[in-house]
Amino acid sequence: MGIIDSYGRNIRYLRVSVTDKCNFRCSYCMPAGNTKWFPEREILSYDELLRMIRIAVKAGITKIRITGGEPLVRKDLIPFIAEIRKIPGIQDLSMTTNGSLLSQYALQLKKAGLDRVNISLDTLREDRFNKITERSMFRQVLMGIKSAEQAGFTPIKLNVVVMNGINTDELIDFARLSFEKSYEIRFIEYMQFNSDSRNLLVPTKQIKATLNQAGWGTLVEQPGSDGPATVFRFPGSQGSIGFISATTEHFCNQCNRIRLTADGRLKPCLLSNFEIDIKRKMRAGATDFDIENRLRLCIWQKSAQHGLDGKEVFQRGMFQTGG
Ligand code: SAM
Ligand code: SF4
Secondary structure, eight states, X not given: OOEEOTTSOEEXXXXXXXXXXXXXXXXXXXXXXXXXXXXXXXXOOHHHHHHHHHHHHHHTOOEEEEESSOGGGSTTHHHHHHHHHTSTTOOEEEEEEOSTTHHHHHHHHHHHTOOEEEEXXXXXXXXXXXXXXXXXXXXXXXXXXXXXXXXXXXXXXEEEEEOTTTTGGGHHHHHHHHHHSSOXXXXXXXXXXXXXXXXXXXXXXXXXXXXXXXXXXXXXXXSOOOSSOEEEEOTTOSSEEEEXXXXXXXXXXXXOEEEEOTTSEEESXXXXXXXXXHHHHHHTTOOHHHHHHHHHHHHHTOOSSOOTTTTSOOSSOHHHHOO
């Protein structure tokens, strides 16, 4: 299944942002002073989201990821997940979360049919965590990770955005976790959305070199990674190490995804300003056929490569698109 785009890529993956709201304030995602939330009426209702997901799955999408903002701050998310699970044809249903509310919801999410969770954690030090997120919820996140494990989510992926001079001294501490746990530790290259902000990019090459000098041997690439991460393992480790190199080694030629924003726009790429307003269409009485055509148009508009080259000015922060 899947839907072929104009470059022959097979698009099978829809990332659905259910809210722009978040209980954290990570500055790389939500620039200071830019936390004006979408008005409530502009957010797609669960019925509208489900309609779009059903149409997309019927057209060939097989993977759904729920994201935000912080998805778990939206009320009544569990019944929504259970409804998605009932849609025939979805092979993989996952969520990206900051983990702060997972200890409350992990078991319910598992029971509702969520397959996997990715949890974001950029530091293992509480004081640093408080600075990065501007919130004091480090312990809640650690409890959330534990709850996800206990609920049976596997594999647990930890997303670590590597930021020069901010958490670069913790690369080895994070990698050590792959010996202690069966987690996939995913080092994500910082993406600079706003040219005014300091560029905190640390290239994957440099991260790998640091890890390879840690005394655990050389990272061995694992076959069959399906997604943006290239996955490696240290000999003898339980878990693995992933690298997401959107900035220096973009993976656009293998891209299989499109996005739906919480305010009802289909986007062919995270790093493009092109979007199609399906909320307006739906609310004006469009048929499923019309909506499916919009989805196909969005996929057809996927460009060969993203615009993270410093020339494009992005209209949305990450929290407004869904990472
Ligand atoms: N709130 C959830 C969370 O933090 O996991 C889900 C939404 S968040 C926008 C999704 C992912 O985007 C997180 O892993 C976050 O670290 C990543 N992200 C946000 N801004 C980024 C940036 N400028 N560069 C790289 N990754 C970024
Ligand atoms: Fe919130 Fe996630 Fe963005 Fe941090 S990265 S501000 S947790 S949406």
